[in-house]
Amino acid sequence: xxxxxxxxxxxxxxxxxxxxxxxxxxxxxxxxxxxxxxxxxxxxxxxxxxxxxxxxxxxxxxxxxxxxxxxxxxxxxxxxxxxxxxxxxxxxxxxxxxxxxxxxxxxxxxxxxxxxxxxxxxxxxxxxxxxxxxxxxxxxxxxxxxxxxxxxxxxxxxxxxxxxxxxxxxxxxxxxxxxxxxxxxxxxxxxxxxxxxxxxxxxxxxxxxxxxxxxxxxxxxxxxxxxxxxxxxxxxxxxxxxxxxxxxxxxxxxxxxxxxxxxxxxxxxxxxxxxxxxxxxxxxxxxxxxxxxxxxxxxxxxxxxxxxxxxxxxxxxxxxxxxxxxxxxxxxxxx
Amino acid sequence: xxxxxxxxxxxxxxxxxxxxxxxxxxxxxxxxxxxxxxxxxxxxxxxxxxxxxxxxxxxxxxxxxxxxxxxxxxxxxxxxxxxxxxxxxxxxxxxxxxxxxxxxxxxxxxxxxxxxxxxxxxxxxxxxxxxxxxxxxxxxxxxxxxxxxxxxxxxxxxxxxxxxxxxxxxxxxxxxxxxxxxxxxxxxxxxxxxxxxxxxxxxxxxxxxxxxxxxxxxxxxxxxxxxxxxxxxxxxxxxxxxxxxxxxxxxxxxxxxxxxxxxxxxxxxxxxxxxxxxxxxxxxxxxxxxxxxxxxxxxxxxxxxxxxxxxxxxxxxxxxxxxxxxxxxxxxxxxx
Numbered sequence: 034x035x036x037x038x039x040x041x042x043x044x045x046x047x048x049x050x051x052x053x054x055x056x057x058x059x060x061x062x063x064x065x066x067x068x069x070x071x072x073x074x075x076x077x078x079x080x081x082x083x084x085x086x087x088x089x090x091x092x093x094x095x096x097x098x099x100x101x102x103x104x105x106x107x108x109x110x111x112x113x114x115x116x117x118x119x120x121x122x123x124x125x126x127x128x129x130x131x132x133x134x135x136x137x138x139x140x141x142x143x144x145x146x147x148x149x150x151x152x153x154x155x156x157x158x159x160x161x162x163x164x165x166x167x168x169x170x171x172x173x174x175x176x177x178x179x180x181x182x183x184x185x186x187x188x189x190x191x192x193x194x195x196x197x198x199x200x201x202x203x204x205x206x207x208x209x210x211x212x213x214x215x216x217x218x219x220x221x222x223x224x225x226x227x228x229x230x231x232x233x234x235x236x237x238x239x240x241x242x243x244x245x246x247x248x249x250x251x252x253x254x255x256x257x258x259x260x261x262x263x264x265x266x267x268x269x270x271x272x273x274x275x276x277x278x279x280x281x282x283x284x285x286x287x288x289x290x291x292x293x294x295x296x297x298x299x300x301x302x303x304x305x306x307x308x309x310x311x312x313x314x315x316x317x318x319x320x321x322x323x324x325x326x327x328x329x330x331x332x333x334x335x336x337x338x339x340x341x342x343x344x345x346x347x348x349x350x351x352x353x354x355x356x357x358x359x360x361x362x363x364x365x366x367x368x
Numbered sequence: 369x370x371x372x373x374x375x376x377x378x379x380x381x382x383x384x385x386x387x388x389x390x391x392x393x394x395x396x397x398x399x400x401x402x403x404x405x406x407x408x409x410x411x412x413x414x415x416x417x418x419x420x421x422x423x424x425x426x427x428x429x430x431x432x433x434x435x436x437x438x439x440x441x442x443x444x445x446x447x448x449x450x451x452x453x454x455x456x457x458x459x460x461x462x463x464x465x466x467x468x469x470x471x472x473x474x475x476x477x478x479x480x481x482x483x484x485x486x487x488x489x490x491x492x493x494x495x496x497x498x499x500x501x502x503x504x505x506x507x508x509x510x511x512x513x514x515x516x517x518x519x520x521x522x523x524x525x526x527x528x529x530x531x532x533x534x535x536x537x538x539x540x541x542x543x544x545x546x547x548x549x550x551x552x553x554x555x556x557x558x559x560x561x562x563x564x565x566x567x568x569x570x571x572x573x574x575x576x577x578x579x580x581x582x583x584x585x586x587x588x589x590x591x592x593x594x595x596x597x598x599x600x601x602x603x604x605x606x607x608x609x610x611x612x613x614x615x616x617x618x619x620x621x622x623x624x625x626x627x628x629x630x631x632x633x634x635x636x637x638x639x640x641x642x643x644x645x646x647x648x649x650x651x652x653x654x655x656x657x658x659x660x661x662x663x664x665x666x667x668x669x670x671x672x673x674x675x676x677x678x679x680x681x682x683x684x685x686x687x688x689x690x691x692x693x694x695x696x697x698x699x700x701x702x703x704x
Contacts (some may be wrong), residue, residue: 040693216458216459
């Protein structure tokens with residue numbers, strides 16, 4: 034062997050072909066996606082990747098050729114992202130999300146959910162008490178957009194009618210109603226999650242305000258002796274919708290917790306952990322809001338019997354309780 | 369190369385390094401990539417926004433101008449259904465456009481793909497859908513709220529003050545990537561991701577082996593002479609002291625010089641002279657072959673300089689690599 038041939042040159046010569054092969058595969062994946070590879074290439078990819086990665090480790094120890102080191106390093110990085118990128122089949126992801134990740138994430142966040150619920154209830158009680166004692170409070174608490182004409186000035190009969198009419202509305206009109214409800218509520222929910230980034234303060238304010246509106250609204254109706262009626266009107270979709278809003282708020286508080294109480298990990302890495310868990314909850318809440326919008330848009334308009342409304346709302350609540358409380362807990366224990 | 373020049377280069381190298389990040393792969397090997405620049409990310413998001421807002425607009429305009437809608441005027445029910453369908457579809461499009469593409473295209477939206485950047489997990493793991501959703505749910509606050517505020521009329525008086533406060537507050541989010549060294553926006557923070565750029569590199573020939581790079585002049589010459597590699601080696605043989613003059617930094621600087629496609633002959637000459645002076649290079653005794661060599665090579669002194677540099681590069685690399693195998697990394701010439 035000639036003396037000018039270095040060990041590192043020899044090393045390179047023996048492996049170069051495999052690196053080039055990996056480079057070709059990676060370029061193909063970057064342009065056209067993993068699916069463009071045939072079965073044979075797909076089999077070769079992980080092997081070539083590990084081979085190149087080990088070459089990189091060795092090269093760092095034996096070679097001082099900077100171009101070679103940079104090439105191997107960046108090729109490994111590119112291949113690494115091809116292999117460890119998002120590889121999820123849509124159906125499998127959805128299945129796993131619904132049956133494992135979502136209930137577990139919600140169960141893990143149970144104390145935050147309880148806290149959010151308590152905040153909302155306290156706000157509702159305050160508003161209820163204020164509005165019952167003095168109806169003027171209603172105007173302060175409930176915005177014009179929310180009340181849409183349902184104010185203390187309305188006649189009791191009008192209020193009652195508002196709770197029960199709609200049975201004669203055609204399905205296609207309700208479609209529009211339900212779809213706008215869904216997109217509006219989901220935006221509010223996602224927004225209250227995002228607001229959690231500011232240490233959760235705006236999230237709490239938003240939840241508190243929601244509770245105020247709710248309490249004041251109920252107070253108006255119950256002062257006219259329509260307490261049970263309004264409860265049924267709210268219950269049919271509210272058990273799902275309010276729970277979803279509470280979940281979004283709890284997700285926002287999760288972000289705040291990640292920042293304020295990082296625990297053993299660094300603040301940033303804990304925030305990342307909490308953020309991902311919270312994102313699952315919020316996506317679940319968006320799905321719940323879809324169900325709520327259907328219940329509100331169609332169910333509430335067509336079903337005007339209060340006891341049936343209670344039955345549907347109650348069974349939804351029982352379902353969510355079992356799904357998150359029983360199933361979620363089981364998943365968590367299994368892990 | 370003067371001292372200040374070298375300092376500049378080192379400073380530049382360090383500055384470049386600060387944009388490089390490492391992750392450890394599950395196989396335990398660190399690999400590195402570059403953080404995407406803020407400009408690239410801004411361009412990518414603007415491109416995406418154009419698609420997010422522009423595409424539905426184009427489709428709706430196309431629908432209106434094509435006249436298809438005239439057929440539906442009679443069917444009121446159908447229009448209602450269509451309207452609610454479009455509402456939900458638009459909601460999904462606006463809110464899940466980024467998430468959809470980042471999951472489908474492995475961390476790349478159309479805008480990111482055009483700019484050659486991608487989202488990756490900050491801790492080296494797989495980019496999971498929950499992280500993608502988390503970082504994109506934040507956009508509601510970081511991106512869509514400011515945009516909708518931009519298009520709402522400015523209020524005056526008390527409401528104006530509130531608007532101002534909201535803007536200040538939003539500004540914190542918008543400019544967050546400028547205030548941390550990893551250029552994270554709020555969404556990246558809660559999702560544990562960052563946006564990176566992986567430059568493409570090509571494997572260049574090995575200076576030590578590649579005949580073309582080794583200097584076509586030398587090769588032609590040795591053909592002419594019928595001299596073997598060994599003969600050429602005799603021309604440049606270095607003593608231990610001579611190859612101990614430099615370290616890895618100098619070696620790689622020399623590599624850079626040799627790999628550059630076009631270098632001024634003057635630079636080559638200067639570098640050659642500097643090295644020759646440093647290692648106290650004595651021109652080989654003019655034996656028969658070498659005198660012939662020098663005679664034939666008077667015209668192309670740059671070529672001979674280059675040949676010398678390559679030979680010295682090979683010798684230096686051999687020496688330093690041998691040392692490295694025994695666990696001694698000599699970083700630069702001051703390193704003992």
